[in-house]
Amino acid sequence: MRTITIKPKALTHNLYQVKKLAPSAKVLAMVKSNAYGHGVAAVLPALQQADGIGVATLAEALEARQLGWHKTIGLIEGAFTADEWQTAIAQDISCVIHHEPQLMWALDNIPPASSATRVVWLKYNTGMNRLGFDAKGVIDAAAQLHAAGYQLILTTHFANADDSSHPLNALQIQRFNDMLQILKETVSQEVKGSLCNSAGIVNFAEHHHDWVRPGIILYGSSPVVDQSAATLDLQPAMEFCAQIIALQTVSANDAIGYGSLWSAPHDTKTALVSIGYGDGYPRVISTDAYVTVINAADQQRYRCAVLGRVAMDMIVIDASAMPADTALNSKVILWGEAPHVDEVASHAGTISYELLCRLSTRPARIAAH
Amino acid sequence: MRTITIKPKALTHNLYQVKKLAPSAKVLAMVKSNAYGHGVAAVLPALQQADGIGVATLAEALEARQLGWHKTIGLIEGAFTADEWQTAIAQDISCVIHHEPQLMWALDNIPPASSATRVVWLKYNTGMNRLGFDAKGVIDAAAQLHAAGYQLILTTHFANADDSSHPLNALQIQRFNDMLQILKETVSQEVKGSLCNSAGIVNFAEHHHDWVRPGIILYGSSPVVDQSAATLDLQPAMEFCAQIIALQTVSANDAIGYGSLWSAPHDTKTALVSIGYGDGYPRVISTDAYVTVINAADQQRYRCAVLGRVAMDMIVIDASAMPADTALNSKVILWGEAPHVDEVASHAGTISYELLCRLSTRPARIAAH
CATH class of the missing domain: 2.40.37.10 (Lyase, Ornithine Decarboxylase; Chain A, domain 1)
Structure with a gap:
């Protein structure tokens, strides 16, 4: 026998640790890549206290809906095609918008006011240099999306949050915080922010903003280079x-x-x-x-x-x-x-x-x- | 979309290449580990011209039977328990016997004469130093199994067949050939031999014996360090x-x-x-x-x-x-x-x-x- 045993109590415990670390933020629990190999079906029941879940593909989002997850689902790379955007609307999935085509799909097909797809995660490239708009692009996109009736969560992704001493962290944090301030002032005070992955939750407590996005920490591994899972009181799931x-x-x-x-x-x-x-x-x-x-x-x-x-x-x-x-x-x-x-x-x-x-x-x- | 496309024509072509390399041997096509990640269900139809398939676990053997594979199935680590041995008999699976407990199960529970489980692959440790009997052990086991009505295939596994210049190859080949000769003379002329995996098929043409056991070569990768898949006329599956x-x-x-x-x-x-x-x-x-x-x-x-x-x-x-x-x-x-x-x-x-x-x-x- 070769066996993989998943421990719901450990998952729930680790989620509780996240909530202790980030008491005022909502939690988007990352369950992409089949819940980091643990199996989405196996982990969802243990993550009921999360405010939402994050996935990387539309197929993963649909699987979670089929498994009965009724709360927020964040599609963290957004729709890959206009058709996927339509499916996201039909299934109440909140999408990242990280480049111009996705912005066009969103402006061309506005979901009903009651739809969770009205909430978009607008991605700002602060230094990871993968997905996201530059500063000018994000301001333009935010204005257009807000005018079209969308609620916005500004988001970005750390490149080196596991290493708190890396100089890029401060720069990414500053760019993000500055932009969030700009959007609040020029677009809407209602713009929310989501900056921190697991490592950010541990290392940057003063920058948790409205949503944190824990991933590996939920499964009981340490997200940072200088502290072990045991030190962080995490349990392997x-x-x-x-x-x-x-x-x-x-x-x-x-x-x-x-x-x-x-x-x-x-x-x-x-x-x-x-x-x-x-x-x-x-x-x-x-x-x-x-x-x-x-x-x-x-x-x-x-x-x-x-x-x-x-x-x-x-x-x-x-x-x-x-x-x-x-x-x-x-x-x-x-x-x-x-x-x-x-x-x-x-x-x-x-x-x-x-x-x-x-x-x-x-x-x-x-x-x- | 992320896609894995399996090409049955490539598999069939590669099997044909094996048959060209080893024209007089029977072919046990290795489909363990979900057919090297290709998916057992996807590859079996393309491997119909193989004489048998090889798997690593009883669960894999049962899956292949369920998929309609009626020919030989070789369980290359054998049964892990006496219960597994009983299941092997019920499903006509031919098992490796590599240590004493498996020998006991086989002698205690002899399958019907018509059963494929009457064919056992007796494993001789010639230098891999993982599974297998030593020289004395293999001679004793062969005698007992033969007396109990089993048909024997002497088998072993190369440690360095990918590198034809490695000195252990000649030693393993000599030990194997000597032992096969001893068993033919002292136990039965009907004892068969199986020495070569993919690399052995390519590098040791004069030692193919009765069964070859191609694995990676069927999927279109080169099994040897000094020849590419293209040189060997293999197609990626x-x-x-x-x-x-x-x-x-x-x-x-x-x-x-x-x-x-x-x-x-x-x-x-x-x-x-x-x-x-x-x-x-x-x-x-x-x-x-x-x-x-x-x-x-x-x-x-x-x-x-x-x-x-x-x-x-x-x-x-x-x-x-x-x-x-x-x-x-x-x-x-x-x-x-x-x-x-x-x-x-x-x-x-x-x-x-x-x-x-x-x-x-x-x-x-x-x-x-």
Whole structure:
């Protein structure tokens, strides 16, 4: 068995942490990319206290509506076509407007006054240099949208909010705050603001504005480079597990796995674990990588290093520290409490977001209680 | 739209290439890990000329049976429990036996003479040092299984077959061939042999024995380090695409995306593409990485470099070489004909196998004709 267990209580706890950090802001809980790999259906019930959810594609928005999410849905890259804009109206989806074509679709097809699509998230490029209008563009767009009856939320995206010392942060914050002030004065006092993703929520408490947009923090990973998930009192919402499928002894000097990357310094007891990159465990990982085995024979936990190359369907771990009665089919935790997915990500030279999103369909998905 | 298009004709062509390389061997087509991310349901119709298929888990075997695959299914890590062994018998699945517990289950529960489970793949550890019996163990197991009425296929797995010059190859081949000879002489002349995966099929033509087990080669990637997929006349079975969702100009010295990794040397036209690691495109990729854009306005193909950090839902590409009339929603090829997935993998510091397996559920899956 390969299993991915989702923990609703952890999600709810992490959402509560966000609300403690940003008590006066509304919360748009990011559930794009299948809720960061956790599964939208599995997380929505635990996120009922969020004011809205954020998704990246219209298909994700429609899935959430179908699952019964009746509150705000923010489509954070907006409609890709005029047809998508029409569908957004039909499904009461609030869209980002980040460039001229989307502005035209919105002005050409104004939703009914009662529609949630009347709320648009107007994207200002403050330094990420991906999506968004420049200063002049955003002022023009805001004026036109307001005149057409839209309610506006000015939004932007940080490039380096994970690193509070990065000089671009102050510049992005200043540009955003200045523009929000301009729009309030020249367009409407009712223009709202949304600046902070997870890292911004943690690092820039004085700039939370009307809506915060937590993503990774909801799933229990740290969004910042200088504080761990534990320090932030976050709980991992996923446990990714497999099992021991064989026990072996590798003779001294014999190498293990593809590329013969790891050679046994002496006769070494190893265990084979039914997990691999075909499940989403990263193929390239440092020699510091480890898993936790819960030995079915004694219910004790053992920390075991990953040895050699991760294969598609299998890894080999060092079972030296395990007792003679180590049981076949013992549970192996790839990530969860320990190792935390942030730790595995650092061993894989990436961030937890990627590991979570790139899980395959092979592991069975289980909801914890 | 994010799309994954599977090309049955390419799969069938690649299977034909395998048959040309190994004309006298039967073919166990590896479809584990959801057919290397291609989708089992999508590939089985194109692999009808294979003699059998190989899977890594019982769940994968049952899925293939449910999809109507009536020929051999080889479960390459065998049953994980005695119950799984019973299910294998009920579903006519041929199992690997690689360690003592599996041997016991097989001797305790002998399938009917007509059952395909009477054929067992007996795994010999010749140097991979993961699964398999040692020399004495394999001889003992073979004798017991033969006496119990099983038909045997001796099998092993290469650790370095992708690199024909690696010294372990000759040792593994010799150990395997010697053992097959011993089993034929001491157990039964009817013992069969299966040594070669994709790389072995290409590199060790004189050692194909009775069954070859092609995997990655069927999907159109090269299994060896010194020959490209084109040299081997393989066709990529997958095209992974997205679209341009915005066009921007980034000012000189401005940086793009998370971590501000890429700064524009001069004013630079960029395009935003609706793909990211949330779809399975690798997050960490070299500055050599590129995509192919088919401009909807002129139907011409343009090679565009990936700029800055790959995000969850989006990448930025260099659109300098594209004409003024570059159309929104133009198709962007992440991998397919060009770049080939092998090339993308090398830019990501891994192998195509991993990129293919770690695709997420977000891209829409399409069958080509």
